[in-house]
Amino acid sequence: MANQEMKPIDTKxxxxxxxxxxxxxxxxxxxxxxxxLCAESCFLYTEHNKDPQYMPSYKAIHSLGKLYKKRGKVDxxxxxxxxxxxxxxxxxxxxxxxxxxxxxxxxxAFARSILRSQDVYPQLDEISxxxxx
Amino acid sequence: xxxxxxxxxxxxxxxxxxxxxxxxxxxxxxxxQKKEWVYPPLEVKSEKKTVGQWIAFCLTSLNxxxxxxxxxxxxxxxxxxxxxxxxxxxxxxxxxxxDQSWGLSLWSLxxxxxxxxxxxxxxxxxxxxxxxxxxxxxxxxxxxxxxxxLLIAAAPxxxxxxxxxxxxxxxxxxxxxxxxxxxxxxxxPFTKLGHMxxxxxxxxxxxxxxxxxxxxxxW
Numbered sequence: 302m303a304n305q306e307m308k309p310i311d312t313k314x315x316x317x318x319x320x321x322x323x324x325x326x327x328x329x330x331x332x333x334x335x336x337x338l339c340a341e342s343c344f345l346y347t348e349h350n351k352d353p354q355y356m357p358s359y360k361a362i363h364s365l366g367k368l369y370k371k372r373g374k375v376d377x378x379x380x381x382x383x384x385x386x387x388x389x390x391x392x393x394x395x396x397x398x399x400x401x402x403x404x405x406x407x408x409x410a411f412a413r414s415i416l417r418s419q420d421v422y423p424q425l426d427e428i429s430x431x432x433x434x
Numbered sequence: 435x436x437x438x439x440x441x442x443x444x445x446x447x448x449x450x451x452x453x454x455x456x457x458x459x460x461x462x463x464x465x466x467q468k469k470e471w472v473y474p475p476l477e478v479k480s481e482k483k484t485v486g487q488w489i490a491f492c493l494t495s496l497n498x499x500x501x502x503x504x505x506x507x508x509x510x511x512x513x514x515x516x517x518x519x520x521x522x523x524x525x526x527x528x529x530x531x532x533d534q535s536w537g538l539s540l541w542s543l544x545x546x547x548x549x550x551x552x553x554x555x556x557x558x559x560x561x562x563x564x565x566x567x568x569x570x571x572x573x574x575x576x577x578x579x580x581x582x583x584l585l586i587a588a589a590p591x592x593x594x595x596x597x598x599x600x601x602x603x604x605x606x607x608x609x610x611x612x613x614x615x616x617x618x619x620x621x622x623p624f625t626k627l628g629h630m631x632x633x634x635x636x637x638x639x640x641x642x643x644x645x646x647x648x649x650x651x652x653w
Contacts, residue, residue, distance in 0.1 A: 324465040325653045332629045332636075335580050336511075337565075337572045341503040353571040362575055398644055400500060400511075401629050402636025407653075 308420055310380065315373035318415050323369075326411060329403045330366050333358055339405065342398035345390060357397035357405040360386050364412040380421045387412045388423050439613050447616035454623025455631055462635055466651040469641055507565075514558035517551045518587070522615075524548070527598075545598075552595045559588040583626045589614035 319326075339357040340346050346355035353359055364383045368375065375383075387409050397405045416422060483491060500508045522528060525548050529539035543551075562584060565572045593611035596602060622630055641649020 324461065328628075328632065331626060332632050334626060334629060335572065335575045335577075336507075337569070337575065338500055338504060338507060340571055341500075351571065353574040356571060356575070359575055398500075401633050402640065402642075402644065404636075404640070404642055 310375065310377055310419055312373050312375070314418055315368065315375065315415055318418060319369060319373050322411060326365060326408060327369060329405075329408055330362070330369060332401055333362070333399075333403055334401060335362075336400070339397050339399050342396055344394070344396065345392070354386075355390055357391075357399070360391050361403075361405050361408040361412075365408045365415075368412065368415060377421070380416055380419060383412060384416055384421050384423070387416065436609055439609055439616070443616050444612065447619040451619040451622060454620075458623050458628060458631060459635075462632075463651075466640070466653050469650055469652045510558050510561050514555060514562075517555050517558075518591075521548055521551050521555065522590070549595070549598060552591050552598075555591045556588065556595060559584065559591070579626070586614070586618050586621055586625075587627065590618055 335358065337353075337356060337358060340351070340353070343355055343357050346352065346357075349355050364386045367379065367383065371379070391409050393406055393409055393413075395406045399405060413422070496502065521543075524540060524543045526542040526545050529542045533539040563581075566576045566580060566584070567573065590611060593607055593614055597604060597607045597611050601607070618627070621627055637645060638647040639649065639651045641652060
């Protein structure tokens with residue numbers, strides 16, 4: 302965990318990764334109608350008293366959407382926030398349903414890949430299960 | 435300005451709309467490729483069903499859709515999207531203008547019906563606006579851009595309704611109606627409204643378990 306916090310963020314690498322899938326991901330983000338109809342398809346949303354933070358669209362917008370919005374120029378604090386969204390608030394079960402056909406799991410999975418490239422990921426073997434995020 | 439909005443800008447708007455959609459289509463096909471395998475169809479096609487079985491099948495299938503979780507929104511959004519396309523295309527006034535300009539026109543709905551349907555569209559817009567303003571789960575992901583998009587979609591219908599009933603200054607309202615229609619056409623390919631095209635590409639061409647078709651392409 303200490304190593305994770307020490308390493309500087311390689312924003313160039315993040316930008317490269319974002320650009321590689323820009324065509325697909327930016328279209329997905331752009332075509333999201335912000336209708337919230339994906340909410341009920343997420344079991345974490347229904348199990349957390351319908352807390353909007355667990356909506357699939359919220360998670361995609363505030364993780365990958367944020368990375369694109371900031372064009373990869375993010376600090377460790379932002380990546381840490383995104384880490385919570387893409388690992389704690391989403392288990393990538395793939396059950397989220399978007400009426401427009403946006404494939405939300407691929408967006409979350411891509412955000413996870415970007416975070417992993419910066420060594421930002423939960424290290425379950427090193428910390429207690431209660432505080433792994 | 436007035437002449438420009440009522441004249442050349444109409445052609446410009448249609449050209450941008452059509453070329454924009456073609457550009458988006460070309461880019462989509464460049465970004466995706468034909469898949470070597472396809473998802474199996476959602477239903478077993480070989481099973482022949484009677485009419486009764488089909489009705490039962492459709493009703494059962496609805497249980498797994500938004501119809502079960504959010505029936506009101508499902509109805510409102512379906513009505514809104516269908517009439518948003520149908521009303522302008524089959525509107526008598528539009529078809530008369532088409533006939534005068536190009537000598538061709540489509541079948542037209544009675545004015546009384548299109549007037550009513552326009553009102554229905556505006557009620558749907560009010561419903562969407564209400565959701566954005568008062569439903570926390572929608573509000574939390576709503577930005578100013580979402581209100582602008584809703585305005586772009588609603589403005590041609592609102593001004594059209596006002597113009598038909600000749601409320602306010604007719605010429606001004608009619609010019610606004612034409613202008614808002616042009617803005618809507620020009621923004622469709624390049625904004626969130628692009629889901630008009632991409633809905634079909636995502637739901638029919640990209641393969642995943644929620645595809646309506648086999649989904650023969652992949653990113």
